[in-house]
Amino acid sequence: MPPVATPTAPAGPVPAEGDPAPPPPAVAGVEAAIPAIGTRLAKAMGRHHDPRAAIEARMMDRIADRPDLRAAIFRLVDVRPACRDYPDIAEHLAALLDEVAGRPPEGPVRSGDLPGGELPVPLGLARSLARRHGSRTLVGVAGAAGVRAMAGRFIAGEDAADALPAVRRLWKDGIATSVDLLGEATVSEAEADAYRDRCIEVLRTLSAGSARFPARPLLEHDQHGELPRVNLSVKVSALTPHLRAGAPGRGAASAAPRLREILRVARDLHAHVHVDMESLDHREAVRDLTLSLLAEPEFAAGPSAGIVHQAYLTDAAAELEVLLGWARRTPRAQPLSIRLVKGAYWDHEVVEAQQAGWTVPVFTDRRACDREYERLTDTLLDHADLVRPLIASHNLRSVAHAIAAQRARGLEPDAVEYQVLRGLGDPLAAALAAEGLRVRTYCPIGDLVAGMAYLVRRLLENTANDSFLRAHASGTALDRLLEAP
Amino acid sequence: MTLTAAAPLAPFANEPLLELRRGAERTALTQALADLDAHLPLRAPVIVDGAERGGLPRRSVDPGRPERVLARAGDASAEDAAAAVAAARRAFPAWSATPAAERAAVLVRAAARLRDRRYELAALILRETAKPWPEADADVAEAIDFLEYYARQAVALAEPRELVHVTGERNTMTYAARGVAAVIAPWNFPLAIPGGMVAAALVTGNTVVLKPSEQAPACAAALYDALRGAGLPAGALHLLPGGDEPARALVVHPHVHTIAFTGSSAAGRDILRKAADVVPGQHHLKRVVCEMGGKNVVIVDADADVDEVVPALLHSAFAFAGQKCSAAARVLVHADRYDALAERLAGAVATLEVGEASVFGVDVPAVIDPEAVERIARYTAMAHADGTVLAQAPLPAAASAAGGTYVAPLLVAGLPADCPLLHEEVFGPLLTIEPVASVDAACDIVDASPFALTGGLFSRSPATVAHVAARTPVGSLYVNREITGARVGRHPFGGNRLSGGGTKAGGPDYLLAFVEGRVVVENTVRHGMVV
Numbered sequence A: 001m002p003p004v005a006t007p008t009a010p011a012g013p014v015p016a017e018g019d020p021a022p023p024p025p026a027v028a029g030v031e032a033a034i035p036a037i038g039t040r041l042a043k044a045m046g047r048h049h050d051p052r053a054a055i056e057a058r059m060m061d062r063i064a065d066r067p068d069l070r071a072a073i074f075r076l077v078d079v080r081p082a083c084r085d086y087p088d089i090a091e092h093l094a095a096l097l098d099e100v101a102g103r104p105p106e107g108p109v110r111s112g113d114l115p116g117g118e119l120p121v122p123l124g125l126a127r128s129l130a131r132r133h134g135s136r137t138l139v140g141v142a143g144a145a146g147v148r149a150m151a152g153r154f155i156a157g158e159d160a161a162d163a164l165p166a167v168r169r170l171w172k173d174g175i176a177t178s179v180d181l182l183g184e185a186t187v188s189e190a191e192a193d194a195y196r197d198r199c200i201e202v203l204r205t206l207s208a209g210s211a212r213f214p215a216r217p218l219l220e221h222d223q224h225g226e227l228p229r230v231n232l233s234v235k236v237s238a239l240t241p242h243l244r245a246g247a248p249g250r251g252a253a254s255a256a257p258r259l260r261e262i263l264r265v266a267r268d269l270h271a272h273v274h275v276d277m278e279s280l281d282h283r284e285a286v287r288d289l290t291l292s293l294l295a296e297p298e299f300a301a302g303p304s305a306g307i308v309h310q311a312y313l314t315d316a317a318a319e320l321e322v323l324l325g326w327a328r329r330t331p332r333a334q335p336l337s338i339r340l341v342k343g344a345y346w347d348h349e350v351v352e353a354q355q356a357g358w359t360v361p362v363f364t365d366r367r368a369c370d371r372e373y374e375r376l377t378d379t380l381l382d383h384a385d386l387v388r389p390l391i392a393s394h395n396l397r398s399v400a401h402a403i404a405a406q407r408a409r410g411l412e413p414d415a416v417e418y419q420v421l422r423g424l425g426d427p428l429a430a431a432l433a434a435e436g437l438r439v440r441t442y443c444p445i446g447d448l449v450a451g452m453a454y455l456v457r458r459l460l461e462n463t464a465n466d467s468f469l470r471a472h473a474s475g476t477a478l479d480r481l482l483e484a485p
Numbered sequence B: 001m002t003l004t005a006a007a008p009l010a011p012f013a014n015e016p017l018l019e020l021r022r023g024a025e026r027t028a029l030t031q032a033l034a035d036l037d038a039h040l041p042l043r044a045p046v047i048v049d050g051a052e053r054g055g056l057p058r059r060s061v062d063p064g065r066p067e068r069v070l071a072r073a074g075d076a077s078a079e080d081a082a083a084a085v086a087a088a089r090r091a092f093p094a095w096s097a098t099p100a101a102e103r104a105a106v107l108v109r110a111a112a113r114l115r116d117r118r119y120e121l122a123a124l125i126l127r128e129t130a131k132p133w134p135e136a137d138a139d140v141a142e143a144i145d146f147l148e149y150y151a152r153q154a155v156a157l158a159e160p161r162e163l164v165h166v167t168g169e170r171n172t173m174t175y176a177a178r179g180v181a182a183v184i185a186p187w188n189f190p191l192a193i194p195g196g197m198v199a200a201a202l203v204t205g206n207t208v209v210l211k212p213s214e215q216a217p218a219c220a221a222a223l224y225d226a227l228r229g230a231g232l233p234a235g236a237l238h239l240l241p242g243g244d245e246p247a248r249a250l251v252v253h254p255h256v257h258t259i260a261f262t263g264s265s266a267a268g269r270d271i272l273r274k275a276a277d278v279v280p281g282q283h284h285l286k287r288v289v290c291e292m293g294g295k296n297v298v299i300v301d302a303d304a305d306v307d308e309v310v311p312a313l314l315h316s317a318f319a320f321a322g323q324k325c326s327a328a329a330r331v332l333v334h335a336d337r338y339d340a341l342a343e344r345l346a347g348a349v350a351t352l353e354v355g356e357a358s359v360f361g362v363d364v365p366a367v368i369d370p371e372a373v374e375r376i377a378r379y380t381a382m383a384h385a386d387g388t389v390l391a392q393a394p395l396p397a398a399a400s401a402a403g404g405t406y407v408a409p410l411l412v413a414g415l416p417a418d419c420p421l422l423h424e425e426v427f428g429p430l431l432t433i434e435p436v437a438s439v440d441a442a443c444d445i446v447d448a449s450p451f452a453l454t455g456g457l458f459s460r461s462p463a464t465v466a467h468v469a470a471r472t473p474v475g476s477l478y479v480n481r482e483i484t485g486a487r488v489g490r491h492p493f494g495g496n497r498l499s500g501g502g503t504k505a506g507g508p509d510y511l512l513a514f515v516e517g518r519v520v521v522e523n524t525v526r527h528g529m530v531v
């Protein structure tokens, strides 16, 4: 597979960490418009509050400043699918909480132990009950139910048929979807084939199921023409067992035939295929594979397809130029969609770089990352005639900025798409729809075992002290949340 | 070059690995390889007291393409070994009297020279041992780490130790160099392992005779050049490329004080036995620092995350064709997870890419020489005869056509409990997998083994992790990760039981193996008065 392009010198100056916010390539009035937009969205979000999310937020709030407890709870969620039975879950819970309480992991339970030393009362109780024969199953059941409830918020169903009612409901409410198939890591050719087959099956099921959806003009048309109803997000790491950070060509070459088949089916069904971005280890493979396949003559007329751009990378500006340059050189009937995100692998990037001794490739200052996101939003919107800009964020400030920037440029309401993740951005999606904007919810489907990695990542993100959602949930004042980064 | 005491050293930090995910790094390495190829063959002569001796009758070759000669090398004799020891003995008084800070400064300068030649050295390692890029690069980084780490340790070790103090006496304890050290090194970490052993011996004030592996003399010559270029006196280090003869001569030489050896168990035990004999003219007991083989077991409990287990096992068992003493050889899986793991692992083994080390992304390169092919073939035959081969990765015809010493990676199950394949070190791309009833049953199996080098555990229960950590005899237990890739200062490395003497290279105590304690007790009372 020939490399598409290698980012050379950045087109603009690479923003230094923590530099004072340079004014965005000014489209007048953007900053002034943000507070009103943000306030209106926040008010609308309040009307779509999910009580389950509120309970979870309160719990997360309580453990957010106890990293040890937070770790124990995540580890339980993580190991849940591998537990044999309820007592096994209870044993894991007890051992994890023992660690938090700083006790020898196999210490005997003394009757004076209730409630556990440094643990909040309910968890101390759980730990003691988990050690007792009579109550062990009870604790296991409660733990399992807790994990299932959390998972239910983020995962739309076990398979496409299962998820279809939720997809239809959202559509009726004016919200489009992109379906993502959760699964175990792909380590063999057979697993990669199975993932491809599931993708194709989902495309067919959703295509048949959505044919009779009511018309939603805002969701079905933009400045470049018609938009497909069916939208599938795929991961290259699931399409090949050959991804190697030091050999992007190997993974790309192995994933290519499978992705090509998916693209063919999508083209024939008029569905959209979006290739998710993963960690920096695989950026070159994902980008080169996606762009080189989309440039193949058989896909010149379709399908609609897209890629993801991560703003948290310090070389993001140069990388976006690579994508825009490709789009300029590669006219397609369906212009490239570019989903702008901050990036979901922040911890991984930082830890990997620190362990290997590399320069950390992501911004380590939240505000620098948010500023870069706004700059890239501006660049994308400036190229709305060349590509399809998709703004994927739950950060009210980032989103309000994009809306203001869209309006300041005189772009039509359907010229930009806003995207959220199911379970994290549902109130925001509803508010955006009410605002008359085009919005799409990313809906993972799969079973609990398969979804665990996804679930743990979302929960970690949701409770990171740095996250917008957490700041919002813990009651930070709206005007602070809407401040320029 | 004159030796000057350096400024205090900054705290140790591991040398960064090359960021191979960046195209520019890969291009630089490919270019370095082309440059190296244009200069082949290199020279690796016998060097005693800074002067070459004898001719260059030996050859080292690229295992992936044996007609490519990497170096023409010397063939040291027993007389060369004797000359080297005599020269090292002459140089000992001056070198051991050199302040520790100055000796440390030589190591730090040598590290800088390796750092400057980073790409070139990775290319050299890749060619001489068919070590793929990520591992070849890690080898250079580890050599740099050893130099930097031991430099700092030696400066600290030169400070007198605190002893119990009472009025009227002054007690001090210091560590002194032992004398001449013989370093006998293997080919599988052709820069890092000789680099580490030589650096430890030199920086503590010993003079050194290095006998590198016959398969990797050019890497040893590069190490020699870096140290001499950094200002090491000619008498402090001597280089004896060749076969077994110089190594045997060194082991029994009356004036060798310390033998630092990394290699096979059989050779290590032979050295220990011979070193125990005090020969005429010998006025000391020899000390042997030895790192030998292993049969490294990874335990997978029922609560493990199979998604993480498979890639970790794949890398631990098959990277560099399994030719690391830390490599995974045997997987013991809780019966509840056995079918799932065996099936997925088999599918993964089938995806391994066998081929030339220089191709980025190749998983399994050629093994070191035809003898290794033969040895591995014996075990492969055993696998087919006595067990069930779950997966075998394909051998590309093109690779073998170049005459490279390739063997097909194998995953084997169903072997009888007494099959030698389950107990002997293969040192090749073979992995066995067995179900066990419990983690304790797996621990019993590990306990029954005479080897105790590395081990692995996959479990998500803190109780299980603590339990296995307390029970296992291995030198390094890796939990929920691959079991190879020890980093200096972070993962001190060395086997227990028959896997080695228990010293931990790259750890806080390693230098103690190269020194002897000296205590001075001075009476400070004169005429009944404390003065």
Ligand SMILES: Cc1cc2nc3c(=O)[nH]c(=O)nc-3n(C[C@H](O)[C@H](O)[C@H](O)COP(=O)(O)OP(=O)(O)OC[C@H]3O[C@@H](n4cnc5c(N)ncnc54)[C@H](O)[C@@H]3O)c2cc1C
Residues within 6 Å of the ligand: A275, A276, A277, A278, A308, A310, A312, A339, A341, A342, A343, A344, A345, A346, A362, A363, A364, A365, A366, A367, A369, A392, A393, A394, A395, A398, A419, A420, A421, A425, A441, A442, A461, A466, A467, A468, A469
């Ligand atoms: C529809 C949709 C699709 C997505 N697809 C992808 C995808 O394909 N690939 C992908 O990688 N991500 C994807 N994401 C996830 C996204 O990258 C973010 O992780 C997530 O949306 C949180 O960012 P935010 O703007 O919503 O929230 P915010 O709270 O504003 O931002 C949180 C983000 O900021 C960054 N961050 C955290 N801490 C720091 C710090 N100390 N310094 C600097 N930056 C920091 C991280 O990226 C973190 O995720 C997707 C998100 C959505 C909504």
